[in-house]
Amino acid sequence: MLDPVSRIRRFNRAVTSEVGALDTGFLGRGRPLGVARVLNAIGHGRADVADIRDYLGLDSGLMSRFLRSLEEEGLVETVPHAADARRRVARLTPAGEREFEAYEALSNARAQALLARHPKPDALLAAMDLVASALGRDRVSVVEADPACPEARHCLGEYYAELGRRFERGFDVALSRDPDAADMRRPRGAFLIATSDGIPIGCVGLKGTGGTAAEIKRLWVSPAARGLRLGRRLMEAAEAAARDLAVEVLRLDSNSALVEALALYRATGWSEIERFNDDPYPDLFFEKRL
Amino acid sequence: MLDPVSRIRRFNRAVTSEVGALDTGFLGRGRPLGVARVLNAIGHGRADVADIRDYLGLDSGLMSRFLRSLEEEGLVETVPHAADARRRVARLTPAGEREFEAYEALSNARAQALLARHPKPDALLAAMDLVASALGRDRVSVVEADPACPEARHCLGEYYAELGRRFERGFDVALSRDPDAADMRRPRGAFLIATSDGIPIGCVGLKGTGGTAAEIKRLWVSPAARGLRLGRRLMEAAEAAARDLAVEVLRLDSNSALVEALALYRATGWSEIERFNDDPYPDLFFEKRL
DNA sequence: AGCATTAGCTGACTTTAGTCAGATACCTTC
DNA sequence: GAAGGTATCTGACTAAAGTCAGCTAATGCT
CATH class of the missing domain: 3.40.630.30 (Gcn5-related N-acetyltransferase (GNAT))
Known part of the structure; x- marks a missing residue:
C-alpha cells in the first residue's frame, strides 16, 4: 500500500488548486477577495459585524474598511444593533443581493460541473462528507x-x-x-x-x-x-x-x-x-x- | 437527501480552512509564503525555473525575485541549463535541503495527526483518494x-x-x-x-x-x-x-x-x-x- | 548572417492584506 | 454618575504579492 502521508499530501495539492480556482472565481467579479468574502458572509446570513469578523478572522480596522468599501459600492448597508448601539448589523441591499446571487451561481456551477462529470456522484459526495467531517471536527x-x-x-x-x-x-x-x-x-x-x-x-x-x-x-x-x-x-x-x-x-x-x-x-x-x-x-x- | 451543492460547499469550506492552516504553518519558518512555495517546489524535484513558474503560476519577475531571495539565504543555487544557456536550473544547497526537510516534517506531522485521530483511517484515505482523483482529473x-x-x-x-x-x-x-x-x-x-x-x-x-x-x-x-x-x-x-x-x-x-x-x-x-x-x-x- | 523569439533579470509601480495606536460613542457595574 | 470595559472607526504604517515595460543574452529559423 502507498504511504498514507503522501496520499494525504496528494489530496492537499489537488484540493489547493481547486480552492485556488474558486478564489480566482471570486476575484472574477472585479472585487478583492477579502471584500468578496465579507459580502458572501453577509449573504449567508451573518449580520453582526463582530460575528463576521470573528468568522473570517479579520482585524477590526480591516473589517471596517471592507464594510465601507461595500457600502460605497451600494451593496451593503449597516444599521445600529437594536439592543446595543455600539454594535452594527450589516445587511445586503437589493443590488447586494444580486451580486451575492452571482457569486452563489459561480460556486454552484463549479459544484454541479464537478458532480456532472463524475461517474459516481453519490460516492463522490459521500467521500467529500467524510473528509469534511474529519477536517472540520473542531x-x-x-x-x-x-x-x-x-x-x-x-x-x-x-x-x-x-x-x-x-x-x-x-x-x-x-x-x-x-x-x-x-x-x-x-x-x-x-x-x-x-x-x-x-x-x-x-x-x-x-x-x-x-x-x-x-x-x-x-x-x-x-x-x-x-x-x-x-x-x-x-x-x-x-x-x-x-x-x-x-x-x-x-x-x-x-x-x-x-x-x-x-x-x-x-x-x-x-x-x-x-x-x-x-x-x-x-x-x-x-x-x-x- | 441534502442538497448536493451545499454538501460540496461545506467540503470546500472545511478544506479551505485546512489549507489555510497549512499555509500559516508554512509561514511559521519566518519566510513569506511565496518564497516557501518555491523552495518546496524545488525540493519536490522541480528544477527548471520555467517549470516552477508554470506550476506555481508566477510572473517571471516575481519568480526571479523569489529565487534571488532564496539564493541570498544560501538555500538554493542556480546554474545554466546544460542544453540551453538562456534557461536556468535551480537546486537546493545542503542548507536548503535541511530547510526543505523541516517543511516536509511540518506537512507530514499534520497528515499523521489527521489520520491518528480518525476512527477509520483507511476509509478516510480512500475518500481522500477519490476526491483527489475527481478534482485532479485534468x-x-x-x-x-x-x-x-x-x-x-x-x-x-x-x-x-x-x-x-x-x-x-x-x-x-x-x-x-x-x-x-x-x-x-x-x-x-x-x-x-x-x-x-x-x-x-x-x-x-x-x-x-x-x-x-x-x-x-x-x-x-x-x-x-x-x-x-x-x-x-x-x-x-x-x-x-x-x-x-x-x-x-x-x-x-x-x-x-x-x-x-x-x-x-x-x-x-x-x-x-x-x-x-x-x-x-x-x-x-x-x-x-x- | 540577420532577425524574430525566448528565458530570465531589473527597476518602478500598484494593489491587497494586515497591524497598531488612538478616538469616539456606548454599555455595565458599582 | 464615575470608572472601566467594549464595538467600531480612522489614520498611518508595513509587508507581501503581483504587474509591466524594458533590458540582455542565447537560441531557432531562414
Missing part, C-alpha cells in the same frame, strides 16, 4: 433547534432510513411511538442539532413531561461523522438541557442492533432497566439519574 | 516508466490484488505467464504509468517481441480513479507506443470477470479471436490491427 457546533425545522427533519429522515436498514424487519414510523414535537420543545423538552459549517450531521431529542422525568429520543449521527465522539457530545448537551429543565431521571429505549449507541449508553452511566413501554421496536431500556 | 499525466520502478511495482501489486478479489478461485502470479520485464522496456516494448500529483493511479504494459506483433498486459486503474476514462487514455498511449515501435498487430488476453476492461476493448476497435495461449486465467482473447 468546528462542529451543537445548538438547540425546533424539531420541525428543515434541518431537524433532514436528521429525522436519515434516522428513520438508518433504522429501516438496521432492523431485520425494517422500520415504520407510524408503528412507533413518535413523540409529539411539542414534547421536544421548551418548556417541556428540547431538540439538539449538531451542525458542521451549516450542514446538519447529528441530532438528539429530549422528550419532556413537564415533571422531573424525561426521555432521550432520536439520537442520530451522520455516517460520515461517526467515530468522532459526536454522539457523546450530543448526549452531554441533552443531559445539560435536561438539568436545565430540572429533570431528575432520564430514560430511553433502544434496540440491540444499534451497537454503537448501546456502547455509548453503557460507557456514560446509563443502567439497564425493565421494559417501560409497548413500542414494538425497542428491546433494551435504560435509565440515568442526573 | 492533471493526470501518462508517462513511460521502467516496469521495475517502485511506482510500477505498486501498480502491479494492486493489479494482482484486484484479480485475486475478482476471480472466483483467486489469482496467483506464479501460475500466470508473467511477462519478462525486459519485454516491457524499450526497444522491445514499453510500460506506461498514469500519475496524479506524483501518485501512481494506473498502468499498462506493452509486451513486445522485437517483431511486428505485441501484446497488451497489466491494464489497471486505481478504484478511486475509475470512470474518469483513464483506462481509455492508457490504452491510447500504449497503442501510440506500439506504433512508434512499428508494431502492426496487438493482442491481449482477458477474463470475463473484468467487465469494465472488456467494454473498453469492444468500444475501441478490438475484435475477439481464438485462444492464443494456455495461461489458466484468461477466457477471452482480442486482437487489434494498427
Whole structure:
C-alpha cells in the first residue's frame, strides 16, 4: 500500500488548486477577495459585524474598511444593533443581493460541473462528507433547534432510513411511538442539532413531561461523522438541557442492533432497566439519574 | 437527501480552512509564503525555473525575485541549463535541503495527526483518494516508466490484488505467464504509468517481441480513479507506443470477470479471436490491427 | 548572417492584506 | 454618575504579492 502521508499530501495539492480556482472565481467579479468574502458572509446570513469578523478572522480596522468599501459600492448597508448601539448589523441591499446571487451561481456551477462529470456522484459526495467531517471536527457546533425545522427533519429522515436498514424487519414510523414535537420543545423538552459549517450531521431529542422525568429520543449521527465522539457530545448537551429543565431521571429505549449507541449508553452511566413501554421496536431500556 | 451543492460547499469550506492552516504553518519558518512555495517546489524535484513558474503560476519577475531571495539565504543555487544557456536550473544547497526537510516534517506531522485521530483511517484515505482523483482529473499525466520502478511495482501489486478479489478461485502470479520485464522496456516494448500529483493511479504494459506483433498486459486503474476514462487514455498511449515501435498487430488476453476492461476493448476497435495461449486465467482473447 | 523569439533579470509601480495606536460613542457595574 | 470595559472607526504604517515595460543574452529559423 502507498504511504498514507503522501496520499494525504496528494489530496492537499489537488484540493489547493481547486480552492485556488474558486478564489480566482471570486476575484472574477472585479472585487478583492477579502471584500468578496465579507459580502458572501453577509449573504449567508451573518449580520453582526463582530460575528463576521470573528468568522473570517479579520482585524477590526480591516473589517471596517471592507464594510465601507461595500457600502460605497451600494451593496451593503449597516444599521445600529437594536439592543446595543455600539454594535452594527450589516445587511445586503437589493443590488447586494444580486451580486451575492452571482457569486452563489459561480460556486454552484463549479459544484454541479464537478458532480456532472463524475461517474459516481453519490460516492463522490459521500467521500467529500467524510473528509469534511474529519477536517472540520473542531468546528462542529451543537445548538438547540425546533424539531420541525428543515434541518431537524433532514436528521429525522436519515434516522428513520438508518433504522429501516438496521432492523431485520425494517422500520415504520407510524408503528412507533413518535413523540409529539411539542414534547421536544421548551418548556417541556428540547431538540439538539449538531451542525458542521451549516450542514446538519447529528441530532438528539429530549422528550419532556413537564415533571422531573424525561426521555432521550432520536439520537442520530451522520455516517460520515461517526467515530468522532459526536454522539457523546450530543448526549452531554441533552443531559445539560435536561438539568436545565430540572429533570431528575432520564430514560430511553433502544434496540440491540444499534451497537454503537448501546456502547455509548453503557460507557456514560446509563443502567439497564425493565421494559417501560409497548413500542414494538425497542428491546433494551435504560435509565440515568442526573 | 441534502442538497448536493451545499454538501460540496461545506467540503470546500472545511478544506479551505485546512489549507489555510497549512499555509500559516508554512509561514511559521519566518519566510513569506511565496518564497516557501518555491523552495518546496524545488525540493519536490522541480528544477527548471520555467517549470516552477508554470506550476506555481508566477510572473517571471516575481519568480526571479523569489529565487534571488532564496539564493541570498544560501538555500538554493542556480546554474545554466546544460542544453540551453538562456534557461536556468535551480537546486537546493545542503542548507536548503535541511530547510526543505523541516517543511516536509511540518506537512507530514499534520497528515499523521489527521489520520491518528480518525476512527477509520483507511476509509478516510480512500475518500481522500477519490476526491483527489475527481478534482485532479485534468492533471493526470501518462508517462513511460521502467516496469521495475517502485511506482510500477505498486501498480502491479494492486493489479494482482484486484484479480485475486475478482476471480472466483483467486489469482496467483506464479501460475500466470508473467511477462519478462525486459519485454516491457524499450526497444522491445514499453510500460506506461498514469500519475496524479506524483501518485501512481494506473498502468499498462506493452509486451513486445522485437517483431511486428505485441501484446497488451497489466491494464489497471486505481478504484478511486475509475470512470474518469483513464483506462481509455492508457490504452491510447500504449497503442501510440506500439506504433512508434512499428508494431502492426496487438493482442491481449482477458477474463470475463473484468467487465469494465472488456467494454473498453469492444468500444475501441478490438475484435475477439481464438485462444492464443494456455495461461489458466484468461477466457477471452482480442486482437487489434494498427 | 540577420532577425524574430525566448528565458530570465531589473527597476518602478500598484494593489491587497494586515497591524497598531488612538478616538469616539456606548454599555455595565458599582 | 464615575470608572472601566467594549464595538467600531480612522489614520498611518508595513509587508507581501503581483504587474509591466524594458533590458540582455542565447537560441531557432531562414
